[in-house]
Amino acid sequence: MILRDMTEGDIDSVLSIEQKVHSHPWTRGNFNDSLTSGYVCKVAEMEEQIMGYAILMQGVDDAELLDIAIAAPYQRRGLGRVLLKAMLMRARELGKKRVVLEVRKSSVAAVALYQAVQFDEMGVRRDYYPAKNGREDAILMEWKC
Numbered sequence: 537m538i539l540r541d542m543t544e545g546d547i548d549s550v551l552s553i554e555q556k557v558h559s560h561p562w563t564r565g566n567f568n569d570s571l572t573s574g575y576v577c578k579v580a581e582m583e584e585q586i587m588g589y590a591i592l593m594q595g596v597d598d599a600e601l602l603d604i605a606i607a608a609p610y611q612r613r614g615l616g617r618v619l620l621k622a623m624l625m626r627a628r629e630l631g632k633k634r635v636v637l638e639v640r641k642s643s644v645a646a647v648a649l650y651q652a653v654q655f656d657e658m659g660v661r662r663d664y665y666p667a668k669n670g671r672e673d674a675i676l677m678e679w680k681c
């Protein structure tokens with residue numbers, strides 16, 4: 537598997553994964569904006585097939601992980617951990633003090649992944665996300681660079 541910068545030409549493949557793994561997926565516009573805004577946008581690829589991707593927005597002192605996903609058939613093989621660690625190392629190289637994120641409380645796999653790489657929970661935003669039956673809490677997490 538290689539990790540490389542995402543390009544506009546990757547967005548169809550990325551969207552196809554995004555729409556399968558998220559209940560409220562990002563749009564093409566969200567990915568385009570991430571590329572044009574200069575966020576750190578990486579894809580994980582094997583034999584020219586995109587298996588996952590991650591987006592990191594840079595602030596002054598902090599970076600925020602906006603999205604990370606691995607295509608369903610390739611989950612639970614360690615790829616998410618490799619991709620996430622690469623994004624954390626990039627934030628460190630960029631001189632950021634911490635990486636923050638918000639995650640749906642129901643995203644059990646994502647919360648477990650973040651805990652596995654030593655993210656700490658900072659708090660909860662009540663009813664932050666739209667959900668199938670109303671609203672859902674966001675868990676706020678940080679990783680110190």
Ligand SMILES: CC(C)(COP(=O)(O)OP(=O)(O)OC[C@H]1O[C@@H](n2cnc3c(N)ncnc32)[C@H](O)[C@@H]1OP(=O)(O)O)[C@@H](O)C(=O)NCCC(=O)NCCS
Pocket residue numbers: 557558602603604605606607610611612613614615616617618639643644645646648649650652
């Ligand atoms: C979250 C996600 C990226 C994890 O990717 P992955 O490649 O399956 O994760 P890994 O195989 O690298 O797992 C690393 C660790 O995370 C935890 N983990 C991952 N998936 C898990 C699951 N389904 N249940 C419990 N723990 C899980 C485990 O601690 C795992 O280590 P282990 O396999 O040694 O037990 C993937 O499940 C995904 O794309 N989910 C949908 C999108 C999403 O929710 N994104 C995050 C919010 S933006």
